[in-house]
Amino acid sequence: MSQSANRLSLYIHIPFCTVRCGYCAFNTYTDLAHLIPDYIDALCRELAFAGEKAGGKRVHTVYFGGGSPSLLSPRQLDEVACQISKHFCVESDAEISLEANPNDLSEPYLRSLRRVGFNRLSIGMQSANAAILKMFDRQHDMAAVAAAVRFARRAGFDNVNLDVIFGSPGETLANWKETVQAALGLSPEHFSVYGLELKGGTRLRQQVDAGEQPRPDDDVFADMYEFASAALAEAGYDQYEISNWRLPGKECRHNLQYWRNLDYMGFGAGAHGFYEGCRYSTIASPQRYIAALRNGGADRAQSSLTPAVGKASRVTEADDLYETIMMGMRLTEEGVNRGRFRQRFGRDLVDMFPAATRKLMAAGLINVTMERVCPSEAGRLLSNLVIREYVAGIRE
Ligand code: SF4
Structure with missing residues (x-):
């Protein structure tokens, strides 16, 4: 049995963004940045609470996702990281990841993240094509992605993932090939390659349904996936998951915990967890999440892992x-x-x-x-x- 079966992973959700991307259906908010200090305080309380119940378990991965965790200052991230170390047994070689938008990253910022303990960076590149980035409402360009990777290297990160998306409305196979080649040119250790999902409630979905954007073509979609598979294999990346490729030893250990259906705890508004046979999620609204942690949620907390529990059920x-x-x-x-x-x-x-x-x-x-x-x-x-x-x- 893999050692990770006995170990725990932690997911920390940061539900703040500056702009909502056209395809995004995540639990994130663009007008609540003023809540960040209270939110950090609530996260720290939630971690202390869960640590009392599960703190004896060894933690081998921690993942800050969102939202945009890179909107937090190094001091705020450090506060959360210290709270994790205080209440959980984090292994010395644990994988500590941060999801980041390219525009948020500078060399000093990344050096500070290394000092906090982060050793893996997942950068949202999405596309090299300016028109597609604009359609997505992404705030960066390809030059910012290249700069972010350069800064990461100088700061000492040797485990960098690039997220890229294929199959956006109007995207041609030639566009996609350029994105793959541009991404390969930055030599990350890991790639997450996702087909665009037009989720309900997103701006892009509405535009496609209204005929304002062309509906992505399934055949082109398959061709794009096959092109990426071949190009990444040729460049020395091994596929280990339907949407993920890595250089040797650089698989995402945190996501492997999910795919192996092993225990993880989720913290923050709208986070999900799976722990000792119970699947749960926390309250999605950051305001209500903060309030639940502020008053301690004493009644509900008796039997749960978080005072901010939204839904919880035993897994059959x-x-x-x-x-x-x-x-x-x-x-x-x-x-x-x-x-x-x-x-x-x-x-x-x-x-x-x-x-x-x-x-x-x-x-x-x-x-x-x-x-x-x-x-x-x-x-x-x-x-x-x-x-x-x-x-x-x-x-x-
Ligand atoms: S940066 Fe990520 S979480 Fe934020 S709106 Fe865009 S896709 Fe959603």
């Missing part, structure tokens, strides 16, 4: 099976580890779902070895189909 075995298989099938190399699966559910995955496994093997969508069941190359593009077969097995 069927839910757990679903999550374990769905997340595991995202892992292109590792898949669902059969040993870990047996330890978790008392039975082997293949014995539990013989019909689904046979059918998917015959269709060439999964590879089965003694150690694992993972999606084949064809299965990566049809992961929904793979998951659906197993879900049907769970429901029988």
